[in-house]
Amino acid sequence: MEFEASPTPQVMLPSAEELPSLGLGTARMGETAARAATELAALRTALDMGFRVIDTAEMYGAGGAETLVGRALREAMAAGLRRDELFIVTKVLPENAHPAAMLKSCEASLERLGLDSVDLYLLHWRGSVPLKETIDGFEILQRRHWIRHWGVSNFGIDDMRELIAVPGGAACSVNQVWYSPTQRGVELDLLPWMQLYQMPLMAYSPLDEGDLVRHPVLARIGQRHGATAAQVALAWTLSRPGVMTVPKAVHALHLRQNWEAQRIDLSPADLAEIDSHFPAPRERRPLAVR
Numbered sequence: 001m002e003f004e005a006s007p008t009p010q011v012m013l014p015s016a017e018e019l020p021s022l023g024l025g026t027a028r029m030g031e032t033a034a035r036a037a038t039e040l041a042a043l044r045t046a047l048d049m050g051f052r053v054i055d056t057a058e059m060y061g062a063g064g065a066e067t068l069v070g071r072a073l074r075e076a077m078a079a080g081l082r083r084d085e086l087f088i089v090t091k092v093l094p095e096n097a098h099p100a101a102m103l104k105s106c107e108a109s110l111e112r113l114g115l116d117s118v119d120l121y122l123l124h125w126r127g128s129v130p131l132k133e134t135i136d137g138f139e140i141l142q143r144r145h146w147i148r149h150w151g152v153s154n155f156g157i158d159d160m161r162e163l164i165a166v167p168g169g170a171a172c173s174v175n176q177v178w179y180s181p182t183q184r185g186v187e188l189d190l191l192p193w194m195q196l197y198q199m200p201l202m203a204y205s206p207l208d209e210g211d212l213v214r215h216p217v218l219a220r221i222g223q224r225h226g227a228t229a230a231q232v233a234l235a236w237t238l239s240r241p242g243v244m245t246v247p248k249a250v251h252a253l254h255l256r257q258n259w260e261a262q263r264i265d266l267s268p269a270d271l272a273e274i275d276s277h278f279p280a281p282r283e284r285r286p287l288a289v290r
C-alpha cells in the first residue's frame with residue numbers, strides 16, 4: 001500500500017513541534033457492531049488518503065472508537081506507515097482525571113489503540129477533579145512515556161487562565177473546542193489568548209455535526225471554487241491562524257472532499273461574505289459546547 005506524504009498546512013504546538021492542521025474525528029464511531037465494518041473502512045481510507053491526525057476518546061462508543069482506530073493503525077503500520085508520521089489524540093473522561101484513575105484509563109486506551117503512547121491526551125471537559133490532580137496525572141503519564149503532550153477540551157478563557165496559573169499548567173499544548181462559522185464566540189477572547197500562548201485551538205464539529213453541509217451561503221461561495229458548502233466551512237476554519245480541525249466523516253466521498261478542502265484558498269471577498277452571514281459576536285458569551 002502507498003501512503004501519501006503529510007499535507008502541507010501545519011500548526012505548531014508550544015513545544016515548536018508541527019502537526020497537520022486537518023485531522024479526522026471519530027465521535028459516534030464504534031457504537032454498534034452493525035456499523036463497525038463501514039467505520040473501519042473509513043479509517044483505512046482516511047489513512048490511505050493521507051490523514052495523519054486522528055482524534056478519538058475513551059468515551060466514544062465506550063472504547064469502541066479507540067478499538068477501531070487501533071485496528072486501522074495496526075494494519076497501516078504493518079503496511080509501512082511509520083508511527084512517527086501519525087499524531088494520535090485521545091481523551092480522558094473528567095471523572096477519571098486524577099492520577100490513579102487516569103493511569104488505568106490511559107492504559108486501557110493504549111491497549112485498545114495498540115500503541116505504546118499517544119501523541120496528545122486531553123481532559124475531555126472540566127469536571128469536579130481539581131486541576132492540580134489532573135496535571136499531576138498527566139505528568140506521571142509523561143514520565144512513563146505513555147503520552148507525549150497533554151491538553152484540555154471545552155475550556156473557556158477563565159478555565160484556561162486558571163489552568164496556567166496552577167503549577168505545571170502552562171505545559172498545556174492544545175484546547176479542543178467547538179468552532180465553526182456559526183460558533184465564533186472564541187474569536188473575542190479565547191482564540192487571541194491561545195494565539196498569544198502559541199497554543200493551537202483544535203476545532204471540533206467544524207460542520208456543526210452536518211448541519212452546515214447544505215448551507216446556501218457556503219454553497220454559493222463553494223460554486224466559485226468548484227467546492228461544496230462543507231468544503232468552504234472547512235477551508236474557512238483552516239484559514240484561521242493557530243486553528244486546526246478534526247471533521248468526522250465515514251463516507252469516502254466526504255473524506256476525499258475534506259482532504260481536498262485544504263487546497264481551497266478563500267478570497268477576501270469570500271471571507272467578507274462569510275463574515276456578513278456569520279458575524280463574530282460583539283459581546284462575550286459562554287463557550288459553546290456540544
Ligand SMILES: NC(=O)c1ccc[n+]([C@@H]2O[C@H](COP(=O)([O-])OP(=O)(O)OC[C@H]3O[C@@H](n4cnc5c(N)ncnc54)[C@H](OP(=O)(O)O)[C@@H]3O)[C@@H](O)[C@H]2O)c1
Nearest residue numbers: 025026027204205206207208209210230247248249250251
Ligand atoms: N471534545 C469534545 O467535546 C468534542 C465534541 C464533539 C466533537 N468532537 C470531535 O470532533 C470531531 C468532529 O465533530 P463532529 O463529529 O461532532 O461533527 P462534524 O465533523 O462537524 O460533522 C460530522 C458530520 O458531517 C458529515 N460530513 C463530513 N464531511 C462531510 C462532507 N464533506 N460533506 C457532507 N457531509 C460531511 C459527516 O457525515 P458522514 O460521517 O456520514 O460522512 C457527519 O454526519 C468528532 O468526531 C470528535 O472527534 C469533540
